[in-house]
Amino acid sequence: MIVTAQTASVHLDLRQDVALLTAALIDINSVSGNEKELADAVEHALRRIPQLDIVRDGDSIIARTALGRQERVILAGHLDTVPLPTTEGSLGTVPSFWPSGAPGEGLLYGRGTTDMKGGVAVQLALAASMFDGGAEPSKDVTFVFYDHEEVEAVKSGLGRLVRNHGGLLDGDFAILLEPTHGTVEGGCNGTMRLAATTVGEAAHSARAWMGSNAIHAAAPILARLAAYEPATVNVDGLDYRESLNAVKINGGTAGNVIPDRCVVEINYRFAPDKTPEQAEAHVRALLEGFDVVKTDSAAGARPGLNHPAAASFVAAVGAEPKPKYGWTDVARFSELGIPAVNFGPGDPLLAHKDNEHVDAEAVRECLRALRTWLG
Numbered sequence: 001m002i003v004t005a006q007t008a009s010v011h012l013d014l015r016q017d018v019a020l021l022t023a024a025l026i027d028i029n030s031v032s033g034n035e036k037e038l039a040d041a042v043e044h045a046l047r048r049i050p051q052l053d054i055v056r057d058g059d060s061i062i063a064r065t066a067l068g069r070q071e072r073v074i075l076a077g078h079l080d081t082v083p084l085p086t087t088e089g090s091l092g093t094v095p096s097f098w099p100s101g102a103p104g105e106g107l108l109y110g111r112g113t114t115d116m117k118g119g120v121a122v123q124l125a126l127a128a129s130m131f132d133g134g135a136e137p138s139k140d141v142t143f144v145f146y147d148h149e150e151v152e153a154v155k156s157g158l159g160r161l162v163r164n165h166g167g168l169l170d171g172d173f174a175i176l177l178e179p180t181h182g183t184v185e186g187g188c189n190g191t192m193r194l195a196a197t198t199v200g201e202a203a204h205s206a207r208a209w210m211g212s213n214a215i216h217a218a219a220p221i222l223a224r225l226a227a228y229e230p231a232t233v234n235v236d237g238l239d240y241r242e243s244l245n246a247v248k249i250n251g252g253t254a255g256n257v258i259p260d261r262c263v264v265e266i267n268y269r270f271a272p273d274k275t276p277e278q279a280e281a282h283v284r285a286l287l288e289g290f291d292v293v294k295t296d297s298a299a300g301a302r303p304g305l306n307h308p309a310a311a312s313f314v315a316a317v318g319a320e321p322k323p324k325y326g327w328t329d330v331a332r333f334s335e336l337g338i339p340a341v342n343f344g345p346g347d348p349l350l351a352h353k354d355n356e357h358v359d360a361e362a363v364r365e366c367l368r369a370l371r372t373w374l375g
């Protein structure tokens with residue numbers, strides 16, 4: 001764990017307009033695995049706020065108020081982005097771009113605008129302004145900034161923080177500032193990958209009757225998946241739409257050989273009313289008679305909107321909450337017993353796209369909503 005303040009880091013002005021702060025964050029490249037420079041800059045800026053207790057772990061940072069309030073809320077966001085659009089794997093910086101020609105006005109383009117440097121900018125601006133004019137927030141706040149969200153779950157900075165500093169992540173309610181277009185998205189679907197394998201017998205394709213075709217044997221698997229009608233499940237008042245699909249198929253060795261093995265990879269996105277065990281049983285029942293192996297799974301999260309802190313937040317935002325279909329880190333908070341929602345600026349459908357962008361006003365609006373609620 002590194003606890004020393006960084007001196008050589010980029011200076012971030014947390015008090016500038018939050019849309020301009022978003023651009024400043026984008027200008028520091030932080031593709032997964034390369035978060036150090038941004039983490040240094042964030043840590044350095046947070047250490048100037050005397051009311052925050054800071055802990056750094058790798059390229060993750062926890063910053064907490066200690067006001068002794070009845071409620072503690074967690075505001076969390078990841079510092080990393082997916083690779084740059086045109087220079088994949090590049091360690092170069094990403095200049096942000098204002099097509100209006102007027103920084104701070106209209107749309108802001110750049111890697112991470114929606115996913116999720118707009119959200120991180122809101123967290124930082126809140127941290128810097130919370131105590132303005134002697135004011136104090138009505139709730140204790142824990143800000144979490146973490147690395148390695150956009151890669152395999154085992155690398156997750158948030159997962160590491162839970163293991164190393166679990167106690168510092170205590171809270172009554174968590175908000176993940178992933179892009180939601182400024183609405184509250186509760187919970188998330190779980191996800192599971194499975195492999196269904198058929199086995200045949202190899203033979204020369206000129207004498208196919210000597211063998212048995214494993215690819216043909218997989219046809220009923222595809223037929224059952226194609227005919228399957230995914231459910232929509234109401235959980236705590238929100239409708240979660242499920243998906244069950246073949247996502248990859250592999251079989252055959254050569255153009256003149258009857259294939260002796262075929263593997264169909266399946267992805268099941270299941271509603272948060274099911275445990276991963278129940279979801280697995282559901283797929284196994286559908287594919288009865290086939291050799292099915294689970295290769296990976298992550299539990300979903302119930303929306304938890306009936307919790308008082310969540311309900312007051314939804315009321316403050318004033319928009320109808322929606323279900324989240326994709327898996328997000330709210331599930332990690334849910335595992336800790338902390339109800340969690342997604343709420344952040346930007347269109348989630350633009351995440352990871354080459355033309356990723358966010359409206360400056362959307363970032364400001366998100367900051368206003370959180371400020372009002374915490375006020």
Ligand SMILES: [Zn+2]
Pocket residue numbers: 078115116149178
């Ligand atoms: Zn994200």
